[in-house]
Amino acid sequence: MLTFFLKKLPSVVMVAIASSVIAFVLPRLAPGDPAVALAGSDASPEQLAAVRDQLGLNGSLYEQYFHWIWNLLHGDLGRSFAMRRPVATLISSRLESTIELAALALVLMIIIGFTLGILSATLRNQTTKAALDVVNTICLATPPFLTGLLLILLLGIAFPILPVSGEMGLLRDPVKGLQYLILPAFALALPQAAVVARLLATAINSVRGEDFIDLAKAKGVPPGRLMRRHLLRNSLGPAIVAIGLRAGELLGGAIVIEAIFARNGLGQLAVSSVQNRDYLVLQALILGAVLIAVLIQLLSEITIAALDPRIRLEG
Amino acid sequence: MTDIAVQSVAPLLNVEGLSASFAGRHATIRIIDNVSFEVKPRRVLGIVGESGSGKSVTVRSILDMLRNPGRVDSGTVMFNGRDLVGLPEAEMRKIRGKRIAMVFQDPQAALNPVMTVGEQIAEALVVHGASRAAARERAFELLRQVGIPDVERNFDQYPHQFSGGMRQRVVIAIALANKPSLLIADEPTTALDVTIQAQILRLLCDLKDELGLSIIMITHDMGVVAELCDDLVVMYGGRVVERGTVADVFSAPRHPYTAALLHSVPRIDSNTGSQLRAIPGSPPTPARLPSGCAFHPRCRFAVERCRSEVPRLEELAPAHSAACWVSAADRMSVPPEEEGLVRKARRTLSANPILQIEDLRTDVNRGSGSFFSKAKPIFAVDGISLEIRPGETLGLVGESGCGKSTLSRTIVGISPVAGGKITVAGRDVSAMNPEDRDTIVRTIQYVFQDPFASLNPRRSIAQSLGEALGVAGVNGEKARERSVELLLRVGLNEDFLERYPYELSGGQRQRVGIARALATEPKLLICDEPVSALDVSIQAQIINLLEELRDELGLAYLFIAHDLSVVRHISDNVAVMYLGKIVEMGTAEQVYGSPQHPYTAALISSTPEPALDARQEKIVLAGDMPSPANPPSGCRFRTRCPIGPAYFPEREICSTSSPNLKETATGQKAACHFAGTPIKAGTRDEAGNG
Amino acid sequence: MTVPQSKPMHRRWFNPSIARYMEAFTTTRGIAALTAIILISALAFLAPVVFPGGYDVQSRESLRAPSFLHFFGTDELGRDLFVRSIYGLRSDLALVYFAVPVSMVAGTLLGLIGAVSPRLGSFVQRCLDIIVGFPGLILGICVVLVLGAGWTALLVVIVVSGLPGFGRLARATLLSQQQREYVIAARTLGVGKWQIMVRHILPNAVDPIIVQGAVFVVSAIFIEAALSIVGLGLQPPEPSLGTLLNNGIRYISRAPTYVLGPTVILIIVALAFSMLADALNATVNRK
Amino acid sequence: VRADDGKPVRGGTITVSQTADAQPRNILTLRAGNSPWVKNVFETLTQTDPETFEVKPLLAKSWKVAADGLSMDIVLRDDVTFHTGRKMTAEDIKFTLETMALPETAAQVGFIAKEFQSIDVTSATTLTIKFKKPLANIFDLFEEANVIDKETYAKREDGSQVIGTGPFKFAKWSPGASIMLERYDSYRDKSLPYLDSIEFAVITDSTASVSALRSGRSVMATGLSQNDLVEFTNNPQYQFVNSGGTIFPLGVNVTKAPFDKKEVRQALGYAIDRQRINDQVFGGIGVPTDLFWGVGSPGYGKDQALHYGYDPKKAKALVEKAGATGAKVPIVVPSIPANRSIFEIVQNNLKEIGLAPEAVVLDVADFDKRQVAGDLGPAFILIHGQVGFSTATLLSSLPSLRQGNPSGFWSDQYATLRNAVTAANSPEATDKAVKALSDYMLDEAFSLSLVQTPGQTILSDTVKGVKATLRSQMLFGQAYLAE
């Protein structure tokens, strides 16, 4: 395990460095100025210059970059230009919202994905199977924001059952929090669940062609047990890779979903920091997202190894 | 069909008129047609036939285990007085694994990779109602019974930690778990080495006697039939073409196909001076089954009636039936074939070796290390020296994984040289710089094992050949002419140029593979198991082709195979390889006639012979070949050696010093401290832990 | 020596791998997908002929409900929403029909670089990993900000987002193909790296890439829509399905068809291409 | 604002939704994110009645302007305390006014404070301000000069200490999410405020804001798009709070072709269908007007407001006369829904008169930066949330009109007319000066006001007593929950 991490370390570091450079440069290439966000569009040029000076935006780009990295290595993410608060505080205050959303979406994605996947791999009846396939394809073809809009139209406007905007921390009020959470999480999870379902079904069907399934059948193993002990365990690999990849997309998808459902999570923070050119916040968010993606990938590799005795991580 | 009823004993299983088909996209294809046979208690029924003849489909139909979209169309399968055809799935499950058990071909694939071996055996009992504890107890017992050592530890191992032979033992243990009365073994040894095959066959034999089993044994190897079976069913194109006791069929085959099958394989003691008797053409595919007798296009006796009418299976001798119009008409066994054509005299060219290898080593683990640590070297080829002269064939034999392919890949520069020297056409090419590679390409070409994998499915034959000719500097219209020449050379014709590999049979592809290798006009062909993926009838065609090419073009061959009979047939000299080293080397006559190394002797003895008189005690090697990652000290063979320290503890020298390849009394070279010591046949067959 | 009999073969006038793709269009699913795509594309690209008035005919009739005159009703500026949706579809299709192939080619080439230099190959792969790690929309937003909203920016965003997928697929093919016997055979023959790549590896990479291409068309349309929803899509008055959604969301309760129309069109397009991908995938994977 | 009909009750918490985030750093400037709450935490010297335009005392008890108009004496209340408990003194007023003048404060009306000669604190509750020249718009400054606590002002930036004298204390800021205000128990009027606390939730999406309002999660929403407001127009449960607002002008750069020709600029005036913009973009809530000045403010000429009627024929003729037919007109638009919609109508109108408009949509941050730099190209659609300032102030605070405007327009006559407005010290003089300036501006047509829309605030009838300032900053001091 340790050797596995050591082996991965150089490439993780390389990814981190490269993404830090991109995260630093890309927003700065965009025209606009964090000082304007502070001084306002009605400000005069002198006022703007004064604000820029106050924010320390007059150093060279190299200086700013190395300053940022240096502070980063010392655990200091800097201070938001727009909100004048430490970036770390800002991010941690938004973290709960996004984590709750992504976590519930992840759970929903896994549950729905597995149910659909197993169903479509086991159903014998051609019509039900075809119907399930159509449902799956539609889910696949409907991105989270459309699902979100349709859910709002349906459950927020036509039949106002669930709140469609705002949020409530799960820790503060679990019942209400869940009510706020369920629609956005569902919207976010559905298309990804369809992907997971499809991959799982494909994997199950291909495992079905393996000899050991025949042997199990020849042993007299009944279908339920066959699915659990033989088919599913051997098909989890691709599903987990998919879940890993999708988990990253959940975070990306959260941006639009948060906008639609008026949730104040990291996605909204990212969008507003783009709008305000709040570089330091944006940099931290991008870097964090890339590292999380890398982490998820490592995690799914580890999970696959844990599930499959043939793969050993030392190798 | 009353022929078999004469026999007194009631059959355990009676298959009558069984037909099955697969629903394709456009049409439903009949795969087996009107198959009938019976299995009597405590007897072994062999089913033989070439690939695709419907053997597996037949036995799967019995247990209603056809893969999608297969379906049994008609017929009855009486088992213990009950018709299994149309039995509800829940009822069928009670029979599967409980009354009738199956063993599959590929032990690598037949075990669930994510369940421990013990669990998988216990599961067979649990699903038929045993308690967990009882199942576990019995599983231990079974593992012992099939000869798995160190059961306590191995019970919790995963399949990938087992060698192929051990896995097949586990599969057999699973099959025996519920003490079934019938065991169906679908080519249980095809994927295994001869040494392991001998172990498994011995095990099956013992179990049969011990447990009073009946066995259906599917195989395509007449040698295995001769060794194990009592009765025989021969299938061709989804139909039974001959049926009878093994003794009857072998002594007087009534169907031309059976006769051809018996004669197309080289015999280990055969006269190497003659061509093999190949069956022309290739086996039919069920979608395009020839009309009438499916064998007629390949049959040298075919008459007009064979083309139009399907022959019925008729009892032509007591308890011996065949489906052939010709033999039915004359009620005779198939006449012996005319002698094989005697080959032309061989041209022996200059005495300078075309390929010379000295002390070659190859590390197959190179480059797989991490950023921080170099990987431990694994020498799959560890100090090999040999030489090949023009026009000469060196046969290289050894078990799977002993490093044969690695050696050949190193010679042509695919695997890097870790040590030693390779000299090609007088030039030291060990450095493998561009000029060296150029020399190699001009001198040596490669023929691959798997004809299905060695041609790019997206490129037409013309393109594949063109590529090779392009390297030799032949392009354009010239290349086309030359391609046609090459195709003709390997027994194909111009029509094949525009075809794609999927339109070719295995034998045809292998011919194309050989044509491609000939494009650069090499002096030496390395043939890495060129026939082991082919049906016996095709195998004979290819061997004949190779011999013919050698004689006409003066080619030299490095002929790699694990089939000793084939190697004997084609080779002038033979080298026997074990775990990266050559243990014996000499002329074919020397090595086969009086093997000096115990390993060679065991290999020869393990090879099943398709003749009844050959039934004699075998030398069955215990255990598996160790991994090249940590070879045993001293003599690498000592862990399995029937004359080594495992049986004769006083022979310590084997564990301490590695024997060198040195000349023996009979003229060949052998690497054994006790070369030439006679071996007692039938050593214990418990597997050593691999 | 026996010469195996062979039926005379007429010379092929087209490559069997292309023939295999055609086979995808013999299944119900494939036919449905192809028909839908052809119809949709025809409607979209013939929009100037069918609706010669263009997409910007304004009137005082704002936010009318759907009627025979206006299938989807009208928008806030009194423009026919159906016409705008079709023109929007036209922009989207024009965008993806251009961007997706570019992304496919570029991604494939990047993925195959490893054939020429293994080190460069794994370096490129790392770079693509970074793109994957970037939170999707943020990358898009940044690119749009740098380049300015409009066609170019959308093109770049779509092309870049497709690179990792295509690159990885191509690389996976490369790595598996390099182990294939026929590639080894070519190497022992002494065929050069480039020729091996062009003759053996590239053609084998094509199958999965084409399937992925059909899948990516859907993603590409969604990228456009998502960016437009954030207000960074095409510039007014040029409509795209995304900008229609972006505007429509503001009227979601007053004029639900404003959002519903483009949504349905988006889903139909996505469905058609998903089905196409399925059909191609099924054919390509058939042995 | 609806008359209070019930008896106020103490207690309760309300939630207000706003679309922009609060900016505690910028409490001295007019910001959308601050408008809903800032006047509840901070108070000013004076406060103008939004209906009568009458200036009323708040922290100042009384004031007196010298006869020459060059100084002003102010007497302060003596019962005012900051939320820290410290008594407010004249020093704090001086600090506040001086801070207003600093460039980094970036106050829109900061330029007025720059005209001060000196601020002399004469006692704890009195001070005298001397001016460099007579300042007609001094109360615009006072209106915006939220009195700040000298000791804690620096800590306002991150919201840790936002200290004022108002009825509510600033309790907590979660950037981008919400701010909490709590009742200031030691407020000088012991009965006020009635409410215990107010949460200002940031809901950036207007539609989401509306659903929060509908579901009762919030009782008030600000910053809604006009389309969303329309839904509530005939619903008796909701009322609009109309004051302040936004001006949407179409500016052109007079140094760039084809707008270097006055005919073309005037043609734009006739070409644009302001009424349709108001109806379709703003649901009829706004006022189509050719003038920048607050509707009904001194000098707002009703005829002048309709100077350019929608007359595409005339416009076309003018364009033809100037030979500008077919000219390409890139129009810079900030990526704000209203501006984009306005652009769509404008470009449609411009096509009608033979011009070839095309959109250059800029991200808001980019647009703002270029607006500050006065570098927006030949034509642009702006957005100014400054309705409610006096004309004199607007002249210097509106980027469209001030010196260095993106139209590149400046002339001696313009300067003279502007000075006349600033110097006017009687209603009649103002009226005359503004009308003269309006005539000149309408003729030059360098920046065309299209429509003015009121502050976009909607209030549920569950809460009563909410008031607003002239610039639609909300006052909850006397608000209470209806039973």
Ligand SMILES: Nc1ncnc2c1ncn2[C@@H]1O[C@H](COP(=O)(O)OP(=O)(O)OP(=O)(O)O)[C@@H](O)[C@H]1O
């Ligand atoms: N699932 C399937 N779908 C379609 N055709 C099949 C399927 N399984 C087998 N077949 C066809 O049925 C025929 C008989 O197959 P079968 O496996 O019985 O042959 P076999 O005699 O066991 O050959 P082998 O020696 O290769 O195992 C073959 O031609 C094969 O192509």
Ligand SMILES: Nc1ncnc2c1ncn2[C@@H]1O[C@H](COP(=O)(O)OP(=O)(O)OP(=O)(O)O)[C@@H](O)[C@H]1O
């Ligand atoms: N890349 C590798 N890493 C580790 N071990 C390897 C690698 N390649 C080959 N080996 C090991 O080297 C040994 C020799 O392999 P090789 O393929 O040469 O055997 P072979 O004699 O050709 O066997 P077969 O008869 O099955 O073709 C095997 O034990 C194999 O496991």
Ligand SMILES: [Mg+2]
């Ligand atoms: Mg078989």
Ligand SMILES: [Mg+2]
């Ligand atoms: Mg090999």
